[in-house]
Amino acid sequence: MKFQPPKGTRDFLPEEMIKREFVIQKIKQVFEKWGYEPLDTPAIESFELLAAKSGAGQAIKDEIYYFKDKADRELGLRFEFTVSTARILASDSSIPKPFKRYQIGKVWRYDNPGYGRFREFVQADIDIFGSSLPAADAEIIAVACDVFAALGFKDFVIRVSNRKILEAFSAAIGLDEKSRLEVFRSVDKLSKIGESGVIDELKNKNIAEEKIKKILDLIKISGSTKQTMEKISNIVKKIGMSAAGIEELGSLVKEIEIFGYEKNIVVDMSLVRGLEYYTGAVFEVAVAGGNLSLAGGGRYDKMIEMVGGNPTVATGIGFGLERIIEVMKENKMLDLPKVQTKVFVANVDEKVKSSALKIASQLRKENISCQTDLMNKNLTKQLEYANSVGIPYVVIVGQKEIRSKKFKLKDMQKKTEKEMQLKDIIAVLKS
Amino acid sequence: MKFQPPKGTRDFLPEEMIKREFVIQKIKQVFEKWGYEPLDTPAIESFELLAAKSGAGQAIKDEIYYFKDKADRELGLRFEFTVSTARILASDSSIPKPFKRYQIGKVWRYDNPGYGRFREFVQADIDIFGSSLPAADAEIIAVACDVFAALGFKDFVIRVSNRKILEAFSAAIGLDEKSRLEVFRSVDKLSKIGESGVIDELKNKNIAEEKIKKILDLIKISGSTKQTMEKISNIVKKIGMSAAGIEELGSLVKEIEIFGYEKNIVVDMSLVRGLEYYTGAVFEVAVAGGNLSLAGGGRYDKMIEMVGGNPTVATGIGFGLERIIEVMKENKMLDLPKVQTKVFVANVDEKVKSSALKIASQLRKENISCQTDLMNKNLTKQLEYANSVGIPYVVIVGQKEIRSKKFKLKDMQKKTEKEMQLKDIIAVLKS
Numbered sequence: 001m002k003f004q005p006p007k008g009t010r011d012f013l014p015e016e017m018i019k020r021e022f023v024i025q026k027i028k029q030v031f032e033k034w035g036y037e038p039l040d041t042p043a044i045e046s047f048e049l050l051a052a053k054s055g056a057g058q059a060i061k062d063e064i065y066y067f068k069d070k071a072d073r074e075l076g077l078r079f080e081f082t083v084s085t086a087r088i089l090a091s092d093s094s095i096p097k098p099f100k101r102y103q104i105g106k107v108w109r110y111d112n113p114g115y116g117r118f119r120e121f122v123q124a125d126i127d128i129f130g131s132s133l134p135a136a137d138a139e140i141i142a143v144a145c146d147v148f149a150a151l152g153f154k155d156f157v158i159r160v161s162n163r164k165i166l167e168a169f170s171a172a173i174g175l176d177e178k179s180r181l182e183v184f185r186s187v188d189k190l191s192k193i194g195e196s197g198v199i200d201e202l203k204n205k206n207i208a209e210e211k212i213k214k215i216l217d218l219i220k221i222s223g224s225t226k227q228t229m230e231k232i233s234n235i236v237k238k239i240g241m242s243a244a245g246i247e248e249l250g251s252l253v254k255e256i257e258i259f260g261y262e263k264n265i266v267v268d269m270s271l272v273r274g275l276e277y278y279t280g281a282v283f284e285v286a287v288a289g290g291n292l293s294l295a296g297g298g299r300y301d302k303m304i305e306m307v308g309g310n311p312t313v314a315t316g317i318g319f320g321l322e323r324i325i326e327v328m329k330e331n332k333m334l335d336l337p338k339v340q341t342k343v344f345v346a347n348v349d350e351k352v353k354s355s356a357l358k359i360a361s362q363l364r365k366e367n368i369s370c371q372t373d374l375m376n377k378n379l380t381k382q383l384e385y386a387n388s389v390g391i392p393y394v395v396i397v398g399q400k401e402i403r404s405k406k407f408k409l410k411d412m413q414k415k416t417e418k419e420m421q422l423k424d425i426i427a428v429l430k431s
Numbered sequence: 432m433k434f435q436p437p438k439g440t441r442d443f444l445p446e447e448m449i450k451r452e453f454v455i456q457k458i459k460q461v462f463e464k465w466g467y468e469p470l471d472t473p474a475i476e477s478f479e480l481l482a483a484k485s486g487a488g489q490a491i492k493d494e495i496y497y498f499k500d501k502a503d504r505e506l507g508l509r510f511e512f513t514v515s516t517a518r519i520l521a522s523d524s525s526i527p528k529p530f531k532r533y534q535i536g537k538v539w540r541y542d543n544p545g546y547g548r549f550r551e552f553v554q555a556d557i558d559i560f561g562s563s564l565p566a567a568d569a570e571i572i573a574v575a576c577d578v579f580a581a582l583g584f585k586d587f588v589i590r591v592s593n594r595k596i597l598e599a600f601s602a603a604i605g606l607d608e609k610s611r612l613e614v615f616r617s618v619d620k621l622s623k624i625g626e627s628g629v630i631d632e633l634k635n636k637n638i639a640e641e642k643i644k645k646i647l648d649l650i651k652i653s654g655s656t657k658q659t660m661e662k663i664s665n666i667v668k669k670i671g672m673s674a675a676g677i678e679e680l681g682s683l684v685k686e687i688e689i690f691g692y693e694k695n696i697v698v699d700m701s702l703v704r705g706l707e708y709y710t711g712a713v714f715e716v717a718v719a720g721g722n723l724s725l726a727g728g729g730r731y732d733k734m735i736e737m738v739g740g741n742p743t744v745a746t747g748i749g750f751g752l753e754r755i756i757e758v759m760k761e762n763k764m765l766d767l768p769k770v771q772t773k774v775f776v777a778n779v780d781e782k783v784k785s786s787a788l789k790i791a792s793q794l795r796k797e798n799i800s801c802q803t804d805l806m807n808k809n810l811t812k813q814l815e816y817a818n819s820v821g822i823p824y825v826v827i828v829g830q831k832e833i834r835s836k837k838f839k840l841k842d843m844q845k846k847t848e849k850e851m852q853l854k855d856i857i858a859v860l861k862s
Contacts, residue, residue: 002521002522002739002740003476003477003479003480003483003518003521003522003738003739004477004518004522005472005473005476005518006473006475006476006477006500006504006506007500007502007504009473009475010473011470011471011472011473011515011519012469012470012471012472013470013519014468014469014470014532017468017469017470017471018468018469020471021469029798032771032800033795033798033799033800033801034795034800034801034802035771035772035775035800035801035802035822037445037448037449037770037771037772038443038445038448038449038452038771039442039443039444039445039448040442040443040448040451041436041442041443042436042437042440042441042442042551043474043508043537043539043551044437044440044496044539044551045434045436045437046434046435046437048434049434052434062501065475065498065500067496067498067499068498069437069438069496069541070493070541071438073437073438075437077474084442087434087435087436088442088444090433090434091433091434091435096816096819096820097806098805098806098816100802100805101445106474108474108475110500110501120473120474120475128805130806131805131806133805133806133807135805136805139803139805146795258785258788258789259788259792307434308433308434309433339468340463340466340468340469341466341468344466354689357689357690358689361690364464364465364577367460367464368464369463369464369465369466370464370465370466371465371466371531372570374529374559374562374564374566374567374570375528375529375561375562375564376564385527385529388527389527391466
């Protein structure tokens with residue numbers, strides 16, 4: 001009888017964990033530099049809360065891990081973080097605003113597992129609660145840019161849009177609210193089903209062909225940020241629709257210039273992002289030429305009311321760790337050691353074992369990660385072990401070495417060795 | 432409608448998270464210095480696996496979060512880590528031994544919440560798989576000592592025992608296997624129900640009074656490590672029982688001396704630790720004078736077979752993060768800042784906003800955590816915000832300051848301020 005991890009979940013053995021931890025550390029450092037404070041919430045939330053946020057209501061039950069506890073309370077595993085923070089803010093309106101927090105942890109979705117898709121995965125999230133200004137959305141985007149730059153990405157692209165534009169546009173061309181929602185749903189699928197797919201879907205939803213054409217003209221606008229913004233402005237003026245969306249988008253673009261990331265920005269009217277709770281700016285990060293969304297977010301000004309709190313505006317972004325790691329691995333951006341242990345302190349025989357342990361203690365005092373023999377292996381077997389797990393150095397301790405105070409330091413990759421005093425060994429291992 | 436976190440779970444707002452992260456970082460650093468490698472497993476495991484480990488079988492269902500997924504698979508939230516690592520080792524016997532790994536994360540138990548007890552809590556775990564030597568148990572104990580020393584504990588005590596001693600003793604005085612199990616269960620409750628409680632329980636289980644007296648004589652042995660070891664040795668010789676346990680315990684004590692932690696060790700025959708899967712050495716850490724177990728573990732040589740693998744011996748220890756944090760808070764050992772943000776870069780008016788943002792960018796390049804205004808607050812409100820969240824410094828940016836290249840640095844705690852060049856501000860903030 002051999003057990004497996006449950007479907008859609010995985011184990012992270014050291015080699016993979018070292019990669020994941022490296023990425024998490026980099027992301028955390030950026031979040032903290034921008035003054036986002038750490039927060040953690042339970043993995044379990046009441047189902048009622050999870051359903052309140054999704055907009056989908058009870059239908060969300062099919063997409064998450066749902067269960068009842070022994071007192072028959074309906075619970076679910078969180079499928080993202082913002083709803084939990086919204087719960088906190090809803091129950092305590094005295095928390096100073098803006099409230100800037102980050103959260104990194106596991107979330108669960110009862111998805112169909114596929115490429116880069118798991119039922120249990122790690123998400124990193126930043127959000128700003130309490131600011132309605134485009135400056136807040138711009139900061140979120142600037143942090144995302146800093147994150148991808150810190151991870152070593154050169155050509156990443158942040159597509160930005162503002163849902164108020166497509167919303168007002170759809171209203172201006174005479175679509176009712178239900179049809180507008182259908183437009184959002186279909187446009188969201190553009191990269192999956194293509195232009196003709198979107199047209200077919202909208203036709204099937206009984207939207208008039210001339211309106212479909214107008215929508216496609218809007219979402220297909222392209223060019224430099226300046227050109228795109230001008231084209232959209234012209235349309236806004238021409239059809240006399242609300243200018244709120246384009247004004248916010250204009251401010252957002254201007255703010256991003258202050259941080260020097262304007263070259264990474266693409267204004268893209270086809271970006272709507274599926275989730276129904278977005279209310280304004282939306283954004284999504286991908287590597288240039290790639291379609292896979294590595295991070296995405298936007299403004300969601302209604303959520304805290306939705307969970308019973310005072311109106312509190314909010315904007316934020318979530319980073320999909322496994323996808324980022326996948327892309328980094330493919331591009332050889334995660335060339336890290338297999339283990340964190342730096343050195344194995346080997347003993348030549350039983351008699352010098354305690355000396356080897358004491359030398360290891362000295363190395364640890366210098367913050368050097370080391371292991372010693374725990375299985376009474378002979379020297380050959382100790383070296384084999386160090387080699388098999390990928391420990392880069394071995395120090396050899398024998399009677400002779402203890403007397404001369406000089407120890408052999410073996411470099412396991414270069415297959416070289418050198419006799420050295422302990423202080424010089426420490427210097428090599430720390431460099 | 433206000434939502435709460437589910438019963439027995441909690442939110443960690445920044446102030447609490449900073450404490451938890453501080454403790455986790457310290458623990459991780461010690462684990463890594465000893466060459467334990469990071470590992471992570473799913474929060475969800477198959478119920479069959481969780482039941483296999485507990486020894487309690489199906490009865491464990493009442494003590495954990497148990498549920499079925501949409502394909503009717505029986506699952507549960509993990510209640511500790513070792514069973515998951517055992518699963519990995521059982522399915523891949525080629526992993527080099529010893530396999531030394533650490534795991535830090537959330538675990539869940541459907542306990543009755545109480546003091547320092549939650550249904551969702553954080554555990555930190557190290558284990559060594561593949562070594563049967565007391566040297567491995569001693570290393571685990573030495574790492575635990577390093578952890579508590581690194582956290583700033585001065586007077587911590589590690590109680591150690593070996594279950595083989597009480598086991599062999601009980602057999603030698605003529606108890607059958609079922610009665611021996613009852614002895615373990617009752618002795619385990621000693622600190623809760625007292626000596627008379629143990630006596631009553633054993634009487635109720637029909638164990639003869641003269642045998643109960645003998646057991647109590649054994650578990651009440653006290654004194655220095657040397658004295659205790661001698662007394663136990665004498666008993667072992669006198670009644671002619673197996674000496675395996677006392678020999679292992681002797682080696683363990685000797686190994687610990689190498690690491691200089693002999694003064695923190697108390698040999699305590701009343702320590703058995705409830706879990707039925709322990710097979711030899713057992714240990715438990717508490718602060719001197721305290722009864723609360725802050726960490727505990729032992730040798731469990733049968734678990735990998737129990738989950739279907741080749742026989743693979745194992746030893747390890749788990750640290751209860753919330754209890755450690757509770758004790759540290761009570762003893763003022765976690766006097767950390769309320770937030771990680773070091774400085775708020777305030778703008779005097781709208782016109783200098785982008786200058787303030789650029790100065791913030793420069794500070795971030797120096798790894799200084801900073802925030803800027805995101806809500807068009809006036810200067811007074813910006814200072815109020817910084818003060819309310821506990822940001823220790825504010826830099827003030829105005830037209831005059833930009834011209835003179837000297838900025839006011841306000842120390843919010845000392846309520847002092849000084850005009851300085853940016854490079855000097857950076858020096859103060861980094862110190």
